[in-house]
Amino acid sequence: MKKVIKYLRPYWVFALLCPLAMILEVAMDLxxxxxxSDIINNGILGSGPMDENLAYVVKTGLFMLMYSLIGCAGxxxxxxxxxxxxxxxxxxxxxxxxxxxxxxxxQQTDKFTTGSLVTRLTNDITQIQQFVAMSLRxxxxxxxxxxxxxxxxLMLNVNFGLVIAVSLPVQLAVVTLIMRRxxxxxxxxxxxxxxxxxxxxxxxxxxxxxxxxxxEEYEIDRFDRANTDLMTTNLRVQRLIAILNPILMVVMNASxxxxxxxxxxxxxxxxxxxxxxxxxxxxxxxxxxSVMMVGMMFQQVSRAMASAKRVEEVLDTQPVIADGDSAxxxxxxxRVEFKNVSFSYPGFGGKPVLxxxxxxxxxxxxxxxxxxxxxxxxSLVNLIPRFxxxxxxxxxxxxxxVKDYEIDKLRGKVGVVLQKSELFSGTVSENIRWGDDGxxxxxxxxxxxxxxxxxxxxxxxxxxxxMISEKGASxxxxxxxxxxxxxxxxxxxxxxxxxxxxxxxDLSTEAKLHAALRENLKDVTVIMIAQRxxxxxxxxxxAVIDNGTICAFGTHAELMETSDVYRxxxxxxxxxxxx
Numbered sequence: 001m002k003k004v005i006k007y008l009r010p011y012w013v014f015a016l017l018c019p020l021a022m023i024l025e026v027a028m029d030l031x032x033x034x035x036x037s038d039i040i041n042n043g044i045l046g047s048g049p050m051d052e053n054l055a056y057v058v059k060t061g062l063f064m065l066m067y068s069l070i071g072c073a074g075x076x077x078x079x080x081x082x083x084x085x086x087x088x089x090x091x092x093x094x095x096x097x098x099x100x101x102x103x104x105x106x107q108q109t110d111k112f113t114t115g116s117l118v119t120r121l122t123n124d125i126t127q128i129q130q131f132v133a134m135s136l137r138x139x140x141x142x143x144x145x146x147x148x149x150x151x152x153x154l155m156l157n158v159n160f161g162l163v164i165a166v167s168l169p170v171q172l173a174v175v176t177l178i179m180r181r182x183x184x185x186x187x188x189x190x191x192x193x194x195x196x197x198x199x200x201x202x203x204x205x206x207x208x209x210x211x212x213x214x215x216e217e218y219e220i221d222r223f224d225r226a227n228t229d230l231m232t233t234n235l236r237v238q239r240l241i242a243i244l245n246p247i248l249m250v251v252m253n254a255s256x257x258x259x260x261x262x263x264x265x266x267x268x269x270x271x272x273x274x275x276x277x278x279x280x281x282x283x284x285x286x287x288x289x290s291v292m293m294v295g296m297m298f299q300q301v302s303r304a305m306a307s308a309k310r311v312e313e314v315l316d317t318q319p320v321i322a323d324g325d326s327a328x329x330x331x332x333x334x335r336v337e338f339k340n341v342s343f344s345y346p347g348f349g350g351k352p353v354l355x356x357x358x359x360x361x362x363x364x365x366x367x368x369x370x371x372x373x374x375x376x377x378x379s380l381v382n383l384i385p386r387f388x389x390x391x392x393x394x395x396x397x398x399x400x401x402v403k404d405y406e407i408d409k410l411r412g413k414v415g416v417v418l419q420k421s422e423l424f425s426g427t428v429s430e431n432i433r434w435g436d437d438g439x440x441x442x443x444x445x446x447x448x449x450x451x452x453x454x455x456x457x458x459x460x461x462x463x464x465x466x467m468i469s470e471k472g473a474s475x476x477x478x479x480x481x482x483x484x485x486x487x488x489x490x491x492x493x494x495x496x497x498x499x500x501x502x503x504x505x506d507l508s509t510e511a512k513l514h515a516a517l518r519e520n521l522k523d524v525t526v527i528m529i530a531q532r533x534x535x536x537x538x539x540x541x542x543a544v545i546d547n548g549t550i551c552a553f554g555t556h557a558e559l560m561e562t563s564d565v566y567r568x569x570x571x572x573x574x575x576x577x578x579x
Contacts, residue, residue: 003312004128004304007089014088018081019140021074026144028071029286030152033279035064040275078137086133094125097314105320106387107346112314115198120314123193124307131304138297142290149287156276156283159262163284167255171288174247175295179302182240187306189237192230199223205471244295252288259284321386324404331405331413333398334494334525336361336384341393343379353379355548357393361541363494366518366526368536370569371545377529378419380545381497384527385414397495415493417501421480423472428457429464431472431483435490443490450516451486452509453479477504485513489521496521498528507534514538533573542566 008015043057101109101117109117153160203210203219210219263277341357353376361367369377382388383395386402395402402410415435423431432444439447444464448454456479460466472480481504488496496517502510517526530536537556544552544559544566552563559566 003093003315004089004132004308007093008085008132010092011085011088014081014085015136018078018085018136021078021081022137022140023144024074025071025078026141026148028067028074029145030148031067032064033152033282035060035067036282037273037275037279039064040278041273042275045274082133082136085136086129089132090125090129093128093311094121097121097125097311100314100317103319104317108317108320113194113198115196115201116194117314118197118201119190119194120307120310124190124310127303127307128311131300134297134300138293142293142297145286145290149283149290153280153283153287156280157263157266157272159266160259160280160284163255163258163262164287166258167251167288168291171248171251171291174244174251175291175298178240178244179295179298182237182299183302183305185233185237185240186303187309189230189233190306190310192226192233195226196223196230199226241299245292248288248292248295252285252292255284255288256281321389321407323406324401329398329400329405330409331397331494333363334413334523335363335396335398336495336525336527337394337396337399338380338383339394339396341383341390341395343376343383343388343390343392345379345388352391353548354390357550359543359550359553361525361527363525364523365540366514366528366538368539368542369527369529369545370531370533370536370542370566373531375545376548377545378499381416381499381527381529384495384497385411385416412491413494415488415491415496417481417484417488417496417498419500419503421472421477421484421501423468423475423480423483425470426468427464428460428466428468428483431468432464432486432490435487436492439490444486447486447490448483450489450513450520451482452505452513452516453482453486456482478506478509481505482509482513493524495525495527498526498530500529500531502528502535503531510535511538533570544569 039057039060043053043060098121101121104112112120150164153164199219199222203223210216259280260277263272263280266272267274267277336359338357338359341354342352343354344352357380359367369380371377379388383390384397384402386407389403397405397410397413424434429441429444432447433439435447436443441464445454448457448464457464457466468474472483475483481501484501485498502513505513517524528536528539536542540555541553542556542559543550544563546565551565552559554562560570
């Protein structure tokens with residue numbers, strides 16, 4: 001909870017005014033029973049003339065109304081200050097947590113899982129907000145009602161202390177026992193909610209695959225299991241909490257009976273009056289209700305502590321990929337060099353995906369990377385913008401280790417077109433401007449022309465102002481790839497990486513794209529991953545990767561003469577195409 005306290009500091013004024021306003025409300029509540037006692041003793045049961053008794057009732061009643069209004073104002077102010085504090089705290093915490101998530105590496109976000117991160121950013125922070133809003137008010141309210149109520153009760157008659165001495169230990173024992181059993185379950189509930197969110201996230205993003213394979217019933221059943229698991233755990237918690245209130249109510253009602261019994265005996269002995277007994281009933285109710293509220297607060301505290309721990313796990317996670325020491329280093333040429341690079345994915349037993357890679361790409365060159373599925377092509381290019389860091393060796397850009405660059409400067413000069421084209425809800429122009437949000441229209445159009453996207457964009461009814469549905473669902477695979485390429489070109493990178501991002505293009509369109517890249521991006525280093533021989537034949541150099549190592553490197557003609565692996569790929573693909 002230390003992080004929660006830290007986020008409260010900027011709003012200490014609101015956090016202080018909330019309990020102060022609550023003090024005013026509770027003070028009025030403690031005054032009311034005494035006024036009611038006076039009305040009963042001196043008004044309703046008064047010994048004077050009826051007119052005087054009635055006047056006393058009206059006068060005291062007006063005081064009660066005034067105090068009620070003052071208490072009401074204090075309660076409203078307390079709720080307002082508490083809500084403002086909680087909302088501002090939640091806003092800051094949610095922004096910082098999201099900012100942290102955005103700076104985590106792929107391996108760290110994979111470790112948390114998407115569903116869990118969504119839960120932590122939404123439900124967990126909401127639980128913390130509710131705790132803050134409640135605690136700023138309830139800690140003061142319960143404390144004042146408990147202490148003030150006991151003091152007022154004993155001032156009426158010390159014999160009432162016997163009731164407190166018996167009932168309080170019973171209530172506290174019940175609250176402690178049940179909360180100790182319920183507290184660990186709140187963390188489990190949040191974990192179960194993670195699983196539900198993960199299933200939802202996977203099925204919403206993969207809806208087309210689910211429908212294509214008619215797996216709706218299977219996924220509905222998988223969601224039902226996760227949801228039922230969440231429900232079962234929630235019911236375990238709620239059953240424990242459900243036991244609490246009835247027991248506390250029994251204790252409270254028994255205490256009220258005891259107060260009336262003791263008070264009745266005192267009235268009969270003329271040691272106190274009827275109004276004081278009624279005030280005592282109110283005070284004992286306030287005292288025991290405060291204990292019940294403590295039970296509710298413990299429930300909220302347990303939930304909030306479980307949620308705070310989960311949020312703090314994200315906030316305390318230090319990004320594995322951090323800025324380097326060479327803050328002044330700039331990428332001016334785009335020369336890429338791999339020196340004895342090896343790489344293993346975390347959590348896969350240390351088995352290397354890449355082994356002893358040595359490769360150089362000069363500015364203006366188009367280097368193609370070819371190999372079978374799973375040989376390490378994507379892993380290789382992921383090391384350039386530091387999506388991952390190599391485990392051995394060095395990746396250099398312009399002679400500087402990529403680990404020494406500031407991440408923003410490094411990635412600002414590297415354009416990446418991923419295997420899966422990610423587009424966002426918005427217009428065509430807005431999606432392309434992800435590469436440069438300040439680019440003028442003519443640059444946007446020029447980038448689209450180079451990417452061979454301008455022709456189909458102009459065919460839309462609204463051209464570049466056409467709205468794109470979420471994830472580009474309204475576009476074909478080739479259209480999405482070309483828009484993603486245009487977005488990367490608009491960035492004006494020094495290094496442009498195509499991670500099998502022309503797979504949905506026909507050979508004619510791909511040939512035009514390569515020609516446009518050579519004509520318009522002469523000084524840009526292009527590294528292209530591809531599965532098709534036809535896609536790499538026009539490259540300046542081709543690196544053939546086999547089992548995580550570069551087994552051949554050269555032009556198409558050179559590799560046809562020297563590389564058995566390359567020739568096998570070539571002839572197998574040409575045979576499939578009937579060439």
